[in-house]
Amino acid sequence: MICQECGKRPATLHFTKIVNGEKSELHICEACARERGEIIPGTGGGFSIHNLLSGLLDFEPAETGIKPVLRCETCGMTYSQFGKIGRFGCADCYRTFADRLEPMLKRVQGGKVHVGKVPRRAGGKMRTKREIERLRRELQLSVEREDFETAARLRDRIRELEREIG
Amino acid sequence: MGKHAFTRQALSPWMKEGGPESDVVLSSRIRLARNLRNRPFPLRATPAQSAEVLDQLMDLAESGRLGGMGPLEAIRVDDLTDLEKMVLVEKHLISPALANESRSAGVILSNRENISVMINEEDHLRIQCLSPGFQVRETWDWASKIDDLFEENLEYAFDEKLGYLTSCPTNVGTGLRASVMMHLPALVITGQINRILSAVTQVGLAVRGLYGEGSEATGNLFQVSNQTTLGQSETEIIDNLYRVTRQIIDQEREARRRLLAESRLRIADRVRRSYGILRYAEIIDSKESAQRLSDLRLGVSLGLVPEVNEQMLNELLVSTQPGFLQHTHGGALSPEQRDAKRAELIRRRLADAG
Numbered sequence: 001m002i003c004q005e006c007g008k009r010p011a012t013l014h015f016t017k018i019v020n021g022e023k024s025e026l027h028i029c030e031a032c033a034r035e036r037g038e039i040i041p042g043t044g045g046g047f048s049i050h051n052l053l054s055g056l057l058d059f060e061p062a063e064t065g066i067k068p069v070l071r072c073e074t075c076g077m078t079y080s081q082f083g084k085i086g087r088f089g090c091a092d093c094y095r096t097f098a099d100r101l102e103p104m105l106k107r108v109q110g111g112k113v114h115v116g117k118v119p120r121r122a123g124g125k126m127r128t129k130r131e132i133e134r135l136r137r138e139l140q141l142s143v144e145r146e147d148f149e150t151a152a153r154l155r156d157r158i159r160e161l162e163r164e165i166g
Numbered sequence: 167m168g169k170h171a172f173t174r175q176a177l178s179p180w181m182k183e184g185g186p187e188s189d190v191v192l193s194s195r196i197r198l199a200r201n202l203r204n205r206p207f208p209l210r211a212t213p214a215q216s217a218e219v220l221d222q223l224m225d226l227a228e229s230g231r232l233g234g235m236g237p238l239e240a241i242r243v244d245d246l247t248d249l250e251k252m253v254l255v256e257k258h259l260i261s262p263a264l265a266n267e268s269r270s271a272g273v274i275l276s277n278r279e280n281i282s283v284m285i286n287e288e289d290h291l292r293i294q295c296l297s298p299g300f301q302v303r304e305t306w307d308w309a310s311k312i313d314d315l316f317e318e319n320l321e322y323a324f325d326e327k328l329g330y331l332t333s334c335p336t337n338v339g340t341g342l343r344a345s346v347m348m349h350l351p352a353l354v355i356t357g358q359i360n361r362i363l364s365a366v367t368q369v370g371l372a373v374r375g376l377y378g379e380g381s382e383a384t385g386n387l388f389q390v391s392n393q394t395t396l397g398q399s400e401t402e403i404i405d406n407l408y409r410v411t412r413q414i415i416d417q418e419r420e421a422r423r424r425l426l427a428e429s430r431l432r433i434a435d436r437v438r439r440s441y442g443i444l445r446y447a448e449i450i451d452s453k454e455s456a457q458r459l460s461d462l463r464l465g466v467s468l469g470l471v472p473e474v475n476e477q478m479l480n481e482l483l484v485s486t487q488p489g490f491l492q493h494t495h496g497g498a499l500s501p502e503q504r505d506a507k508r509a510e511l512i513r514r515r516l517a518d519a520g
Contacts, residue, residue: 075210087288087333089210091201091323094331094338101335108336110370111397114329116340117310119317122203122324 003029072096125165132161170246171239172279173253173493176485177477178296180280185299188476189467190415192347192387194302195258196309199332199341200291200316201323207333208268208286216270216286223285226319227274234315235276243271249498252489258296260284281312288333289341291316300411302344306404329396339396344404346411351386351464352421353414355433362417363388370394371410385456385483390414426468437465441474445516449502450509455486473519482515 003011009029070079075089079097082088094101105112118127135158142150172178181193201207208216220242226232227240243251243264251265254273259282264271272285284292293316295309323331330341337343353359363373374389390411392403425433440461444450450458463479465471484490486508492499495507 075206077210085209087209088207088331088335089333090206091203091325091331094325094328105335105338105396108394109339109396110394113327114325114339114396116329116342116399116403117313119322119324119330120314121317122322126326 001027003027005029070097128161128165132158135161170241170250171277172257172259172275173250176257176490177481178257178259178279180278180296181298181480182477183298184476185297185301187300187415188298190348190350190418191300191411192298192349192480194297194300194305195343195345195347196295196302196305197343197345198291198293198309198313199289199330199337199343200293200313201331201333202290203321203323205290205323207289209288209333211286213269219290220270220272220285222320223274223283223291224272226316227283231319232274232315235281235312237277239275239277241273241275243268243273249489249493252487253493256484256487256489259294261287261292263287264292283316289337300346300415302346302404302408302411306342306344306400310400337395339394340398340400340403342395342400342403343391344407345389345391346407348388348390348411348414348418349386349460349463350388350414350418351460352425353418354386355425356421358417358421362414366390366410366414367393369410370406384453385460387456387460422464422468433468434465434470437461437468437470441465441471441516444512446513447509449505450512451501451505452486452488452508455482455508455512459483459486474516475519478515478519482512485511485515 001011003009004026005028011027011029071077072089072093073096074092077089077093079100082093082097088094088097102112118130120127135154139151139154139158142148142154185191185193202219205211205219206215208219211219224240224242227238232238243260246254251260254260255262255265257279259275259279260273261284264273264284264287268286270286274283274285275281280296282294282296284294293309293313295305295312297305325331329339332338332341350359353362366373370393372391372393374391375384375387390407392407395403398406440458444455444458444462459479459482462471462474463476466474466476466479485494488504491504491507491511494511499507
């Protein structure tokens with residue numbers, strides 16, 4: 001295959017780009033790839049995390065029609081599309097593909113459950129629950145230190161928060 | 167020069183202040199991936215849905231409700247010229263993907279250019295905060311406050327178990343990518359770099375080149391960042407990066423001390439040769455200039471080039487990039503013309519200094 005850019009050298013790099021389900025292919029030689037790459041550093045080459053991710057997915061053999069295709073009802077993305085792109089189409093995809101997601105998260109992530117920051121609004125009661133857990137740990141420590149003044153203050157605060165979330 | 171403030175100078179205002187451990191760590195960065203609730207991610211959004219997200223964020227930036235971020239400029243990427251986009255990428259204010267591939271893309275910039283919020287990249291929002299030198303902990307603290315400011319005005323996609331939901335499952339959870347840009351010439355010269363980098367990847371960190379994912383490490387610049395985003399709190403992630411970076415700083419300094427003690431003449435020769443080439447060359451390509459500037463940076467930290475300081479090198483790092491060169495020139499340049507312009511720019515800058 002000859003390079004699409006210069007039409008002279010043999011194409012050694014082959015890219016497939018999928019943007020919103022539209023597939024486009026690019027076959028170019030290294031010299032032209034470098035030339036393109038210089039337009040904006042960091043693009044036009046390289047093995048991205050998404051390529052890597054799709055290699056980690058468990059794939060069923062071709063969708064035969066016997067099994068219904070798993071498709072996100074909200075955004076219409078199928079699991080095999082996700083496999084190709086390595087990215088989800090919407091927040092609901094996480095629920096739709098939950099079963100298959102778990103083994104993958106185990107491989108690419110450090111854990112399965114979020115333990116970090118909780119947003120004020122979207123987090124709702126969860127934020128308060130986390131705060132209660134944190135205060136309970138502090139309470140435990142202050143009892144161990146025999147700092148009963150702090151312990152009493154923490155206990156009151158915990159009760160207050162528990163009333164808040166009902 | 168251009169109508170946008172960011173095109174006026176190569177060195178972002180925040181880079182001028184200098185920061186702790188700046189002999190090894192050029193900058194610290196926090197990036198938070200966030201999405202809006204009940205809206206498809208940019209990947210699956212219709213053009214109308216993407217345009218709506220962009221409008222909403224542009225309005226928010228102009229409404230003054232993000233007052234805690236200081237004066238802001240809200241920019242639609244479609245309104246920028248190709249050269250302006252390149253300049254933004256070269257200054258690390260937007261990603262190559264936002265410049266090239268995103269639809270209805272936008273960016274909100276603070277006037278010191280230390281906050282940049284990308285809109286409709288892979289996620290609806292990518293909040294980026296930058297600090298000079300080694301300040302990951304401090305940067306996380308204020309990045310989290312900027313995040314709160316957005317959340318007061320927007321509803322995020324968040325799941326009790328999985329945390330902040332992102333388009334790519336490698337960002338789900340905290341959506342946090344914390345990174346430091348390190349200059350490690352002595353570890354490269356002494357051949358220790360591969361050992362160290364492979365150790366770094368074993369403790370859950372990733373190493374990349376100057377322009378992030380997929381870019382080569384040029385000029386001995388390495389970007390070290392956390393690999394995973396789920397299962398650890400932000401503080402734990404930052405702490406891990408902090409500790410490992412500290413160790414790399416120590417190792418690099420130790421290697422520099424040893425170089426100076428054991429081969430002072432050779433290292434001084436290498437540095438002063440590169441200085442000579444940079445001061446007098448007529449043509450220099452980006453790869454060579456990155457390498458020579460790295461030698462010079464090493465020389466500056468070892469006190470071998472009193473004529474030059476770190477800030478000049480930080481400025482040259484950006485102003486010698488293809489986009490900025492062409493922007494300064496006021497139009498497109500062929501690669502050969504760029505190499506001549508680059509050499510001219512470096513010659514002038516160094517002549518002014520010494």
